[in-house]
Each structure stands twice: as structure tokens, then as C-alpha cells.
Amino acid sequence: MEFFHSLGVSTRSSFTKLGRGSYFLYHLLAGISSVLVRPRLLLKQMHSVGVLSFLIISISGLFVGMVLGLQGFYILSRFGAEETLGVMVAASLVRELGPVVTALLFAGRAGSALTAEIGLMKATEQLSGMEMMAIDPIKRVVSPRFLAGFLSMPLLAALFSCIGIIGGQLVGTGLLGVDDGAYWSQMQANLDFQDDIINGIIKSIVFGFVSSWIALFEGYDCIPTAEGVSRATTRTVVNSAFSILGLDFILTALMFGEN
16 A cells, blocks of 8 residues: 555656646746847847857767768668768758757756756745846746747757768768768758758757756756755756657657658
8 A cells, every 4th residue: 555655646746746837837938028028138048058058069969970970881881872871871860869969968958057047046035036026037037048948959959960960971981981972962862851851850849848848947846955956957857858758759750650
């Protein structure tokens, strides 16, 4: 009976937290209109969330593309299809690795920072002070950060894919001897704009929405102590990773299941 009791308590707690998260999301989306009136807040957060994440995204994209080029060449060489290396690298990045790896890096770097920032503001009663001054903290603090993460994620995913394709080209043509013209021409001829590029953009938009929502909610809902903030930061990374990977499977099944 102890097992069923703990199972019931954890299930009820999970649904309660889901309800608080949905209520938080409603107010978050309602406050986006006020962000558009103050574009300087949005630009500041886009610099903090997006620009400062560019370095880790670009370096990771370069090495992921180089590994794809190296591994793909040895696999394709078994079938005499080395000239299609560009197609394999580009399709892997644009369809899957670009949105997914970028979202995981985004959650680890920007998401954890957002959770810690909001959590510390709650622990030091800055959010309560705003409410005392008749300032809605969700509209003033949370909504600009959410919109910045939502807009930055697709841009970072596109940069990750582009740099990864260049990394694959550096290894394929510079190290392994693949023809440079064949690398780019095969890629242009075989990548489909709708099935590959647009679907990858849709994935990155969904991942940006979910990871930003989780990061801000965990910070806003955390226990206002040092331990509570640290636990919320850990939950942000873990929950974002599970959500991204699960949504990636669902979106891939919907997009490519009929092909």
C-alpha cells in the first residue's frame, strides 16, 4: 500500500504542477503584447539569450558537421556513393541534428541561466517588490525573456546547420578528397525545401517554445531558497531534454511517417 500511496501522491503532484504551468503559460502569452511596446527589453534579452549562446552553438555545429562528414564518408564509400556526402550531411543536420542538438545546448546554456535568474529574483523578493509597486512581473520580466528565447532558437538552429554543413565540407573535400562541386551540387539537387528545411524550422520553433516555457516556469515556481533555485535549474535541463527528445519523435512521425 505504501507504493500505491506514493504513486498517487506523485501523480497528483505532477498534475498540479502541470496545471500551474498551463496557468503560467496563459499569463505569459497574454503579456507578450506589452513586450512589443518596449522593444529595448526584447533586444536586451535576445542579446543575453541568443547572441551569448552563439559561440557554443557554432563550435558544436562545426565539430558535429566534421564528425558527420568523417563517418558518412566511410559508410558511403562502401557503396561507391562518396559524391552524395553533402546530401547526407545536410539532410542529417537540417532534419534532425540541427534543431535537436541546438535545443539541448540552448536548454543547458540559456535555459538554466533563465531559471537561475528568475529564481534568484524570487528568492531576493524582487518579484514581490514589483507587485508592491503595481508592476506585473510576468509582463515586465518573464515575457521578454520568453519571446527572446522563442525567436532566438530558430536562428541558432539555422546557424548550427549552416556551420555544420561547412564543417562536413572541410572534412569531405579537404581531408577525404570528395569533389567540392559534387558536394554542393548533390546537396542542392536532393534537398527538398518543404520536407527538409521547413520541417526543420518547425521543429526548432516548437523546441524554442517548450524549452523557454519550462525554463521560465521552473524559475518562477521554485522554492525561494538557494537549494530550491539549484533544484529548479537541474529540473530545467532534465525536463527540457526529455521534452525535446519526445517532441522530436512525435514531430518526425507526423512529418515523415507518410513518406
